[in-house]
Amino acid sequence: MLVPLLWLQEFIDLPTTDVGELSYALDMLGLTVESVETIRPEWSDVLVGKVLEIAPHPDADKIRICQVDTGSGPTQIICGAWNFEAGAMVPVAAPGAILSGELEIGRRDIRGVESNGMICSERELGLGDDHAGILVLDGDPEIGTPLGDHVELPDLVFDLDITPNRPDAMSIVGVARDLAAHFGIEHHVPEIQMSTVGGSTEIVVRVDDPVGCRRFTAREIRGVTVGPSPFNIRHRLHKIGIRSISNVVDVTNYVMFELGHPLHAFDADSIAGARLVVKRASEGETLLTLDDEERALTPEDLIIYDDEGPTSMSGTMGGARSEVSETTRRVLMEAASWDPPTIMYMSRRHDLRSEASTRFERGVDPNLADIANQRASAMVAALTGGEILDGAVDVIGTPTVPAVVDLRSSDVERLLGPGFTVDSVSAILTRLGMQVEGSEPMVVTVPTYRPDVTRPADLIEEVARIHGFDNFEATLPSGPSGGLTPEQQRQRILQSALTGAGLHQAVNLPFVGVEDLAHLRSELAESQLLTVKNPLRDEESKLRPTMLPGLLDAIRYNLSHGAGSVGLFEIGKVFFSVPDEDDPRLPAQPDRVAWAVVGDVGTETLGGAFIKADGAVSLALWFRLARSLGLRDIEIRSSSAPGFHPGRTAEVLLAGVPVGHVGELSPRTGRAFEIAGRVAVAELDLAPLLRQVSPVEAKTPSVFPFIEFDLSFLVDPSQNVSELLAAMRGAGGELIETERVFDEFVSPDLGEKKAVAIRYRLRANDRTLTNEDAGPIRTAMIEAAQKTGAVLRGA
Amino acid sequence: MSSPNEQVRIQGRSNLPSVVDPISALDQAISRAPAAVAAVDSLDGLATLESSLLGKESPVGEVRRRMATLDPLDKPRVGSRLNEAAEIINQLLTARRAELEDEDEGRRLLEESIDVTLESVTFPTGSLHLIQQTIDEAVDIFVGLGYRVASGPEAELAWYNFDALNTPRTHPSRLESDTMYLDWGDPEDEVLLRTHTSPVQARWMERHEPPVYIVVPGRTYRTDTVDATHLPVFHQIEGLAVDTDIKFSDLKGTLLHFAREFFGPQSKVRMRPHFFPFTEPSAELDVSCFACDGGEPGCRVCGGSGWVELLGCGMVDPNVLEAVGYDPAQLTGFAFGVGVERLAMVRHGIDTVKHFIDNDVRFLEQF
Known part of the structure; x- marks a missing residue:
């Protein structure tokens, strides 16, 4: 909300006008200063002049010759505006004056007649938008005085961010009230001098929806002459960015900013049947609003009807049919108070946020309605020459009563710390307009303009706010004890293991489209996917059931930006449309870790002898991860999964429970994601990896010498080496210290068999092994291997 | 020790000229050796010298050969002097050899110099996402204060996301323009993508007795399209302390x-009154600008104000405590929520949040 300092000062005698000090005070009140604009006159040497006489130009129809007195006798000025007559007081820029900061006024010859300066419009002076005529000054300013003496400049305009709980601060007076409490001084409210004439308005108001409409006041002003507002009103509205419309409309805006209560002026003669009815709209109805939009109404919209149908949108925007115009003679001034949620939903439904709706959404005090109405009616009457009818409308839909809250100083001290007494607390609350009676408890009556204050906690907040957040100490609570859980510590290890292998962590948005999943050949039925009802983009309305699409997109992004090799991993949730194990009210949303790697991996040298990412590399990453995490009881099985290469993918099991897949991306999926070459990919459930493992039981390394021998077998190409190794491990027993497969290949020379060569190292903990020990073990191992179908080579 | 003046009796079948006294020959060999050894400047030269000093044809070698022919009475004396000479010369040779080997290795090492300014071998170095690094670092600060780290579901019940946090049914943040709802569950128990990490407050308190000191890092969602300052998915760290004696000053x-x-x-903080449905009093916390000394015009971080808006916080609203079955008459608490992207952007001068989701390795690996 924009607050001009000079307008504000009408209601408060501020102890400072320093912009820094005022900004600090406002910030500390929670009326956050977004920015401050300094407005200065954009002219110099512009004086008040009186138009003495006006004569036609001999040679031009559209301009006139004016004799103007700016204190040193008549001066001749040519002027093209027609909105004034002799006797008008006008701003005169004499030769040498500067306008708009740069334009210097000179003597000119206009069609053979000398013009000694210029009579200025609002726009030429930067005081408004009006350029239809020149600025005619109100009142009786002294001739020859600087124009600056008669306008509210220079001024500061504060742009305040008012939080949604503070409807009371959405006005100049409200801001003055808070500042008064902050500085411990008084503030004023506008004085209303309303005189009325006998008689009642014939307009009847009926409220059919007492929840939606808390109060409806209406007052008729007769005999008005609609015209422009006085300059001081136009100028104040200009400073806060409001366009001047007419004296009647300007008053409704002016009073809304001044007091915080929105108003609406009807052309009373345009109210069909002289009757207004407040009720919810019906489907199919439309209303042409003031902004010339034909709006389709819904049954939730709260609308003001006359006998012809909808004529105004409550609390949001008036209708065109009953708009005040130049011909309006009777004005019905409406100040009604509306239900905040009704207005909030309605303004959003129609994408129609107005100054009125932003106030009603927060909750405008119904008890302010008639005060605002009187203030506005009095101003309209004064400005338009109208007369206010004595008999006004005031329909109470829902009465609003002040909250009464008990508060003890101990409640305050419990939350805010020591040092708060009945005296200090009640002094603060009183400054905010609350009535405090008694002590322990203090019985606090809260003004109805503070709907946010209904409980002791709300009062304590007010005490803290006015006491000043800066005046609290900084302490630390005593007593907590915590730390990372084993799972959280293990996640750090997992992160280190993957970054240590050269992978970069990615963060992707978890939205996917059905098409992305089709690329992965996902077997998931669409019904298993979790759908966002109101997605940002319709093509990404699903929550990811797999981490891969995001990672693959990120790989493609990097490749397309020049990267030759990319390794990414991500930790995050996937979602399924089945009940969650922890909370069945929710959809399942397990955490996963996944990676995708393309191109060169491993240590880089100038020569660039790299390993290329593929399924084997993915498995290497898995084993690195497993070792880092100390995982035991791991089983690896040949497997396949959607999007994975069917011959280069393993399923990983921990303690017999599948945790995910590790391997290579199917080339078809790679092509769909526009990634050429092999991609090492994996996707694993995170929780089983992070589950705490039992402490390792230490083995003492043997100090005795070892015996090493190599065994080489031919096996069926479909046979997994791990099967062979397991068989031999079973036969070799605990004496096998290490086994290392150092060769594995398939060759036609071997009759399409797979050759596998393994180096074994045997070592005993308690003695030096001899050939007599090793021989039988070796034999037993070979026999075990042969039982799996392997044939010993070179035997 | 022998003296050069001592005479050695020569016996029998020596083929040495009998005029050469073995003791003198040895003495002479000892006295000449240091200069000869010092003059050698290569290991090859040293090997040649070794054979000329100690080899068969050397004076020492000749004495050794003649030992058998010496008068038995002279043998011990000559023998002892012989050993002495051999040892002295050997020591000289050994010392010189070490010197020459050092010099030799020094030369060889220089010859195999590498360009140390060139990183010719690179071990793979990955990186944690800046979001993760920021979370881990921030979380560790609170862990150091004794907090625990909690987490919760991202697809969350509206009850935990809003109702339990004192957010009225009609609060605009519940609108679809702000919150993403999921096609799941029954309409009475709406499920949404959590708009903040605060629902974990309620979940934790439901399952744990006070005192509570937790931080909750995690992903949050809003119906925002991606631009320089908005992401539909971002990260927050929630903090919650509930105990019997928590005061505003503790926050x-x-x-x-x-x-x-x-x-x-050197950082300072200031709190400004603000509004959140789930705290009262509520505040926004500003931290003093770390990039300038405060109020430097046009500062990239604070814009000249000297303060950087950092997070929202406040004292836990009694309704929130009541909603989870805590007694607000016995317990007070504070809560805060900080945007992880914001923390990282402020500290590293990052100009757009888009960097956080592009996953461009060139961006990621900087941190």
Whole structure:
């Protein structure tokens, strides 16, 4: 909300006008200063002049010759505006004056007649938008005085961010009230001098929806002459960015900013049947609003009807049919108070946020309605020459009563710390307009303009706010004890293991489209996917059931930006449309870790002898991860999964429970994601990896010498080496210290068999092994291997 | 020790000229050796010298050969002198050899110099996403204060996301323009993508007895399209302390501690009144600008104000405590929520949040 300092000062005698000090005070009140604009006159040497006489130009129809007195006798000025007559007081820029900061006024010859300066419009002076005529000054300013003496400049305009709980601060007076409490001084409210004439308005108001409409006041002003507002009103509205419309409309805006209560002026003669009815709209109805939009109404919209149908949108925007115009003679001034949620939903439904709706959404005090109405009616009457009818409308839909809250100083001290007494607390609350009676408890009556204050906690907040957040100490609570859980510590290890292998962590948005999943050949039925009802983009309305699409997109992004090799991993949730194990009210949303790697991996040298990412590399990453995490009881099985290469993918099991897949991306999926070459990919459930493992039981390394021998077998190409190794491990027993497969290949020379060569190292903990020990073990191992179908080579 | 003047009796079948006294020959060999050894400047030269000093044809070698022919009475004396000479010469040779080997290796090492300014071998170095690094660092600051780290579902019940946090049914943040709802569950128990990490407050308190000191890092969602300052998915760290004696000053002190750990020990904080449905009083916390000394015009971080808006916080609203079955008459608490992207952007001068989701390795690996 924009607050001009000079307008504000009408209601408060501020102890400072320093912009820094005022900004600090406002910030500390929670009326956050977004920015401050300094407005200065954009002219110099512009004086008040009186138009003495006006004569036609001999040679031009559209301009006139004016004799103007700016204190040193008549001066001749040519002027093209027609909105004034002799006797008008006008701003005169004499030769040498500067306008708009740069334009210097000179003597000119206009069609053979000398013009000694210029009579200025609002726009030429930067005081408004009006350029239809020149600025005619109100009142009786002294001739020859600087124009600056008669306008509210220079001024500061504060742009305040008012939080949604503070409807009371959405006005100049409200801001003055808070500042008064902050500085411990008084503030004023506008004085209303309303005189009325006998008689009642014939307009009847009926409220059919007492929840939606808390109060409806209406007052008729007769005999008005609609015209422009006085300059001081136009100028104040200009400073806060409001366009001047007419004296009647300007008053409704002016009073809304001044007091915080929105108003609406009807052309009373345009109210069909002289009757207004407040009720919810019906489907199919439309209303042409003031902004010339034909709006389709819904049954939730709260609308003001006359006998012809909808004529105004409550609390949001008036209708065109009953708009005040130049011909309006009777004005019905409406100040009604509306239900905040009704207005909030309605303004959003129609994408129609107005100054009125932003106030009603927060909750405008119904008890302010008639005060605002009187203030506005009095101003309209004064400005338009109208007369206010004595008999006004005031329909109470829902009465609003002040909250009464008990508060003890101990409640305050419990939350805010020591040092708060009945005296200090009640002094603060009183400054905010609350009535405090008694002590322990203090019985606090809260003004109805503070709907946010209904409980002791709300009062304590007010005490803290006015006491000043800066005046609290900084302490630390005593007593907590915590730390990372084993799972959280293990996640750090997992992160280190993957970054240590050269992978970069990615963060992707978890939205996917059905098409992305089709690329992965996902077997998931669409019904298993979790759908966002109101997605940002319709093509990404699903929550990811797999981490891969995001990672693959990120790989493609990097490749397309020049990267030759990319390794990414991500930790995050996937979602399924089945009940969650922890909370069945929710959809399942397990955490996963996944990676995708393309191109060169491993240590880089100038020569660039790299390993290329593929399924084997993915498995290497898995084993690195497993070792880092100390995982035991791991089983690896040949497997396949959607999007994975069917011959280069393993399923990983921990303690017999599948945790995910590790391997290579199917080339078809790679092509769909526009990634050429092999991609090492994996996707694993995170929780089983992070589950705490039992402490390792230490083995003492043997100090005795070892015996090493190599065994080489031919096996069926479909046979997994791990099967062979397991068989031999079973036969070799605990004496096998290490086994290392150092060769594995398939060759036609071997009759399409797979050759596998393994180096074994045997070592005993308690003695030096001899050939007599090793021989039988070796034999037993070979026999075990042969039982799996392997044939010993070179035997 | 022998003296050069001593005479050795020569016996029998020596083929040495009998005029050469073995003791003198040895003495002479000993006295000449140091200069000869010092004059050698290569290991090859040293090998040649060794054979000329100690080899068969050397004076020492000749004495050794003649030993058998010596008068038995002279043998011990000559023998002892012979050993002495051999040892002295050997020591000289050994010492010189070490010197020459050092010199030799020094030369060889220089010959195999590498360009140390060139990183010719690179071990793979990955990186944690800046979001993760920021979370881990911030979380560790609170863990150091004794907090636990909690987490919760991202697809969350509206009850935990809004109702339990004192957010009225009609609050605009519940609108679809702000919150993403999921096609799941029954309409009475709406499921949404959590708009903040605060629902974990309620979940934790439901399952744990006080006192509560937790931080909750995690992903949050809003119906925002991607631009320089908005992401539909972003990260927050929620903090919650509930105990029998938590005061407003504890909130201030805790966040001051955090600011000093995260932004540097010179940091100051200030709190401004604000509004959140789930705290009262509510505040926004500003941290003093760490990039300028405060109020430097046009500062890239604070824009000249000297303060950087950092997070929202406040004292836990009694309704929130009541909603989870805590007694607000016995317990007070504070809560805060900080945007992880914001923390990282402020500290590293990042101009757009898009960097956080592009996953461009060139961006990621900087941190």
